[in-house]
Amino acid sequence: xxxxxxxxxxxxxxxxxxxxxxxxxxxxxxxAGTGKxxxxxxxxxxxxxKMAVVAPTGxxxxxxxxxxxxxxxxxxxxxxxxxxxxxxxSNNTFNTPHTLLKNLRLTNDKKLLLQELELxxxxxxxxxxxxxxxxxxxxxxxxxxxxxxxxxxxxxxxxGDLFQLPPVVKNEEWDVLRQHYRSPFFFDAQALxxxxxxxxxxxxxxxxxxxxxxxxxNNIRNNKTTPxxxxxxxxxxxPGYECPDNESYITLTTHNARADTINQNQLNKLATDICxxxxxxxxxxxxxxxxxxxxxxxxxxxxIMFVKNDKGESRRFYNGxxxxxxxxxxxEIFVRLEGDEHDMLLEKETWRNxxxxxxxxxxxxxxxxxxxxxxxxxxxxWAITIHKSQGLTFEKAIIDAGASFAPGQVYVALSRxxxxxxxxxxxxxxxxxxxxxxxxxxxxxLEKEEDQLAQELQQQQKIYIxxxxxxxxxxxxxxxxxxxxxxxxxxxxxxxxxxxxxxxKKVLEAVLKQQEMAEKFTRQLEQLLPNAPxxxxxxxxxxxxxxxxxxxxxxxxxxxxxxxHIGEIKVKTKAKKYITTLHQLCLxxxxxxxxxxQAVQITEALxxxxxxxxxxxxxxxxxxxxxxxxxxxxGKKMVKPQKGDSHRISLQLFKxxxxxxxxxxxxxxxxxxxxxxxxxxxxTGEIDIKEIVAENxxxxxxxxxxxxxxxxxxxxxxxxxxxxxxxxxxxRAVLNYREWLQVNKxxx
Numbered sequence: 001x002x003x004x005x006x007x008x009x010x011x012x013x014x015x016x017x018x019x020x021x022x023x024x025x026x027x028x029x030x031x032a033g034t035g036k037x038x039x040x041x042x043x044x045x046x047x048x049x050k051m052a053v054v055a056p057t058g059x060x061x062x063x064x065x066x067x068x069x070x071x072x073x074x075x076x077x078x079x080x081x082x083x084x085x086x087x088x089x090s091n092n093t094f095n096t097p098h099t100l101l102k103n104l105r106l107t108n109d110k111k112l113l114l115q116e117l118e119l120x121x122x123x124x125x126x127x128x129x130x131x132x133x134x135x136x137x138x139x140x141x142x143x144x145x146x147x148x149x150x151x152x153x154x155x156x157x158x159x160g161d162l163f164q165l166p167p168v169v170k171n172e173e174w175d176v177l178r179q180h181y182r183s184p185f186f187f188d189a190q191a192l193x194x195x196x197x198x199x200x201x202x203x204x205x206x207x208x209x210x211x212x213x214x215x216x217x218n219n220i221r222n223n224k225t226t227p228x229x230x231x232x233x234x235x236x237x238x239p240g241y242e243c244p245d246n247e248s249y250i251t252l253t254t255h256n257a258r259a260d261t262i263n264q265n266q267l268n269k270l271a272t273d274i275c276x277x278x279x280x281x282x283x284x285x286x287x288x289x290x291x292x293x294x295x296x297x298x299x300x301x302x303x304i305m306f307v308k309n310d311k312g313e314s315r316r317f318y319n320g321x322x323x324x325x326x327x328x329x330x331x332e333i334f335v336r337l338e339g340d341e342h343d344m345l346l347e348k349e350t351w352r353n354x355x356x357x358x359x360x361x362x363x364x365x366x367x368x369x370x371x372x373x374x375x376x377x378x379x380x381x382w383a384i385t386i387h388k389s390q391g392l393t394f395e396k397a398i399i400d401a402g403a404s405f406a407p408g409q410v411y412v413a414l415s416r417x418x419x420x421x422x423x424x425x426x427x428x429x430x431x432x433x434x435x436x437x438x439x440x441x442x443x444x445x446l447e448k449e450e451d452q453l454a455q456e457l458q459q460q461q462k463i464y465i466x467x468x469x470x471x472x473x474x475x476x477x478x479x480x481x482x483x484x485x486x487x488x489x490x491x492x493x494x495x496x497x498x499x500x501x502x503x504x505k506k507v508l509e510a511v512l513k514q515q516e517m518a519e520k521f522t523r524q525l526e527q528l529l530p531n532a533p534x535x536x537x538x539x540x541x542x543x544x545x546x547x548x549x550x551x552x553x554x555x556x557x558x559x560x561x562x563x564x565h566i567g568e569i570k571v572k573t574k575a576k577k578y579i580t581t582l583h584q585l586c587l588x589x590x591x592x593x594x595x596x597x598q599a600v601q602i603t604e605a606l607x608x609x610x611x612x613x614x615x616x617x618x619x620x621x622x623x624x625x626x627x628x629x630x631x632x633x634x635g636k637k638m639v640k641p642q643k644g645d646s647h648r649i650s651l652q653l654f655k656x657x658x659x660x661x662x663x664x665x666x667x668x669x670x671x672x673x674x675x676x677x678x679x680x681x682x683x684t685g686e687i688d689i690k691e692i693v694a695e696n697x698x699x700x701x702x703x704x705x706x707x708x709x710x711x712x713x714x715x716x717x718x719x720x721x722x723x724x725x726x727x728x729x730x731x732r733a734v735l736n737y738r739e740w741l742q743v744n745k746x747x748x
Contacts, residue, residue: 009204012039014453018198019119020047021616022460023467025156025195027125027187030202031217031415033393036159039202040064040123048620049155050365051119052356056127056167058289062351062373063391064123068289069132072356073139074106079173080131082138082180082190094176097138104139113358114143116365117154122186124390125160129167130181130189137191150195158186158197162440163221164390165408183439198456199446213420220411223436230431233414236423241398248303248322248338249424251383251398252413258400262383272300275328283371285353292375298325298333305381305392308349316344320392320416322381333376338395349377360584363591386413396422410434461612465602466529468619472599473522473547475515478588482511485585495572503565507558514554521547532606541603548596555589555596562586571649571667598622650677651686660692675729682736689737693730701726701734 018026030036053066061068081094137151144152169184182188216229243249253259277296292307302325306317326336326343334343353371386409399413410433417423486504494500532540566582569575605615653663664671681687689698704721715731
């Protein structure tokens with residue numbers, strides 16, 4: 001099911017543009033089988049924005065390839081009350097903005113990650129509670145220092161189906177929360193009341209193809225089930241149905257214990273030997289996030305279900321595909337899939353537990369694997385709970401829910417099936433058990449027609465372009481970065497520290513002056529932008545070009561100043577860490593230059609009449625190109641200092657014509673140390689022995705070495721023999737020269 005290449009799915013393509021070409025908050029939903037998971041995967045692979053993927057539970061996070069909300073934001077235990085009073089809750093069962101921010105302990109790396117975040121994707125959002133979303137909003141506003149913007153300016157993409165299982169709230173919690181929230185659903189968070197997300201529903205159904213079945217599912221979702229719908233479903237009412245051995249039915253039930261009992265009883269019926277397969281766990285992997293059993297018990301003849309899609313080209317299985325263990329041969333396990341002529345060798349899959357971190361050198365958010373779980377991607381599949389079946393696809397299923405359907409369970413259970421022909425009902429579905437929450441239905445009325453969405457996209461693209469131009473002349477990040485660098489001198493141990501401090505102060509003053517000018521220029525732009533289309537963007541382009549030229553000069557001066565300072569300091573000892581910091585500091589003006597050049601390109605494209613979609617496509621491609629180029633440049637510059645780098649600095653200064661004494665003074669090192677540095681390059685042939693040792697001394701030292709007949713190149717015996725007229729450095733240089741002669745004679 002390659003939805004990413006389905007260009008006929010207009011809503012899918014529209015949703016992609018909303019994510020990549022606007023800053024609009026979005027709720028992406030769709031019935032079961034419309035491609036929500038594929039959309040998430042597509043955005044992960046095709047956005048230039050700095051993004052992270054989170055989910056409410058450990059299993060959902062692992063399946064989405066992300067992390068839990070609680071680990072990403074370091075959320076404390078307890079519910080959240082959006083009231084400002086301090087001391088509101090003495091027993092710590094509820095958090096407030098005051099107690100949350102007071103007790104939150106985020107590392108500097110985590111704070112930087114939150115500040116750099118541009119897009120946050122929350123998968124399985126139907127399970128997310130409103131109060132937790134307000135907690136996230138509070139944290140992002142605070143640490144991004146944008147208190148007036150929802151989520152501190154981060155674009156939010158919510159993915160999920162609200163017609164499935166609702167968020168869980170204990171009665172005693174809801175007794176308090178109901179005073180602040182209409183419902184526990186995420187869309188009733190206070191953060192969304194003024195700026196609700198754009199409701200985008202994927203319509204094209206890839207799972208079901210039967211018109212009648214699709215109609216029934218739609219009616220169940222919308223609380224419009226008719227007697228005819230129920231009659232159609234009850235055609236499949238077969239209480240006590242005994243599944244034939246050759247039919248791959250799975251039973252969907254309401255409780256874990258019931259599913260486990262069915263699976264264990266069916267496994268015990270098989271006369272074959274049991275095979276225990278233990279998962280391989282490395283690093284950090286929470287047991288509550290295990291995607292399958294830690295110890296998987298299998299037998300020949302066991303009915304299993306895949307819990308992952310096939311990564312191979314043949315796509316022989318998918319998440320929910322039923323099969324049978326046909327043969328176990330030692331460590332080899334074979335599966336027979338219905339309709340296949342040949343058995344398939346089962347291979348283990350690896351699930352990754354990751355954490356996000358900001359890579360300052362490459363200006364992107366990266367995933368770091370902190371643990372992994374390796375196991376066969378299957379589970380016993382005679383039965384599964386309705387809750388765990390969310391996101392799965394079955395061809396045949398027995399629904400055994402009795403009278404205990406919880407809200408959303410009827411729809412979840414039925415929508416797992418590809419067709420009605422594969423349905424068996426153990427119990428009748430009563431109209432009272434089909435009860436979609438009216439608050440969910442009210443929220444769905446935010447959905448717009450496709451032509452309205454297209455108009456909204458155009459408006460949001462223009463807002464996004466405007467925002468990009470204004471952000472170009474926002475000097476806050478650059479000024480804060482330079483200010484932080486300046487303040488860190490207090491804790492740095494550096495050679496000639498006062499000179500470094502004076503240099504940094506001068507650069508900081510220049511940056512603060514630029515910031516003042518940038519703020520004035522931004523106010524001018526804010527006045528120009530609303531009327532810019534009237535003259536074809538000509539005047540806007542002139543002003544942006546002139547402003548960019550002015551600020552580019554300042555960035556060139558800052559970059560050159562940093563590079564000059566690096567050149568001056570690199571000859572000093574104990575400065576490697578500081579030099580690395582200076583290289584990172586140099587990224588600030590470099591990135592601002594990229595922004596300034598891009599701003600000119602944007603206004604030039606506007607003058608030429610390039611439409612917003614094409615313009616933002618060009619911006620996206622430009623950013624990808626810059627990422628690659630920056631990564632290559634960083635790869636060259638930010639190489640860790642190698643052993644011998646200090647020697648090479650001495651060599652470079654020597655080649656520039658400086659004497660040994662001058663180098664020692666410049667580098668604040670002893671002359672004997674510099675002698676040792678230079679002597680090491682005699683072995684490589686990069687320095688001629690006669691450049692650092694007098695010719696008559698060379699012959700005397702060589703003769704002494706021969707007379708002593710030393711087994712190793714030891715300097716002390718030679719020094720004792722020759723006396724104070726010969727230094728250790730001269731002796732070491734001649735010994736290296738002797739080694740060079742031996743190597744070259746052997747080569748001849």
